Amino acid sequence: MADTTIASIKARQVWDSRGRPTVEAEVTLASGRSGRSIAPAGASRGKREAIDLRDGGTRLGGLGVNKAIDAVNRLVGPALTGMDAADQRAIDTALIALDGTAQKSTLGGNACVAVSGAVAWAASAELNMPLWQHLQQSFNVSAAGIPAPMIQIFGGGAHAGNRVDVQDFLVICNGATSFAEAAEWTAEIYIAAHAIMKKRGQIAGVCDEGGLWPDFDNNEVALGLTTQAISDAGLRPGTDVSLALDVAASEFWRDGRYHLALENRSLSTGEFIAELERWSNDYPIVSLEDPLGEDDTEGFVAITELLGDRMQIIGDDYLTTSAAQVEKAGHDKACNSVLLKSNQCGTISEVFDASQAARSFGWNTVMSGRSGETEDVTLSHLAVGFGADQIKVGSMTRSERTCKWNEVIRIEERNRSLDYWTFLTP
Incomplete structure (x- = not known):
């Protein structure tokens, strides 16, 4: 016994x-x-x-x-x-x-x-039993499943010496039929992106989360080159693979304005939302994380009303994996998705509570790592056991990142009955 x-x-x-x-x-x-x-x-x-x-x-x-x-x-x-x-x-x-x-x-x-x-x-x-199954049973989760990977191609913001204002330029393989296939597609995109940057002579190194550390003149260049890398990898932008941004806007929000240091511009909330809308019209973006500052609730409400019917508006610093914050944002209609980080709240139970609060509003959930990571793969099991829609842990390089992708690949292989999330499929 x-x-x-x-x-x-x-x-x-x-x-x-x-x-x-x-x-x-x-x-x-x-x-x-x-x-x-x-x-x-x-x-x-x-x-x-x-x-x-x-x-x-x-x-x-x-x-x-x-x-x-x-x-x-x-x-x-x-x-x-x-x-x-x-x-x-x-x-x-x-x-x-x-x-x-x-x-x-x-x-x-x-x-x-x-x-x-x-x-x-x-x-x-x-x-x-595997950890994901223990978590599923402990918290009586009915919808355990394989999340879609959201993977960084270019890093910026605090993860890359603020060479680019936007913190993460990521891809989601919405046309993939399995986690393993999505990982392979992303690896091809990363190779293509590296080749583009090498040809341009604009690689400054590798950022905290393993993505390419670019040397760009403005933020939009990264959107264009990520889209180009998808095409160069033989995949269809917006159909096979889409873009996701972690804007991390709190990092450059001061005195009620958004200061884009790379472009020497200072924008009001309305002007910055208009910029994000333009990017979303011009590029195949399906997810915006922390598009406004953590105290800019009016901005979150406005952008969710404007773009929330066609993409994820994810709260990270805005929600800090707090069920109470999610409840408030849900009633305010200030997001439609939540980023879940175990060390933002401190315990597994609080991660679950924030996830359940999000589900009560019909939101998506994204299980996320941090820029300072280790070989620990708890995150992979939380994502599967709690039925997260996506998992976000950095890029396709550096073993503290790949160990988590690899763990989901193993879980998927051993548990074919678990559904792979395909909510973004066109």
């Missing part, structure tokens, strides 16, 4: 893809089975999201995580020992109560998300 009683919890310092310290939690059960999970870290962060607990001072540029590790070993471990790891909701409720703050500032969002994930992995190991 399975014994999912928690025997011990410990944390250690490990490293993320930017060479920065982060928290790994390891949970051991009474049976001897164990699970581990690592906290990711974001570069562009919403002001309402859970706070990473860092040490400050001079060591490691102030980014040390000894305080978060101590919180796990000294506070979380004793509090959760003896609890049932199979009851994820109870575990996460206990974590939230132990922290006692809205943004996890006592324990740290990094400590909480590592422990929450490690508990889930340990329980799934003892129950002898």
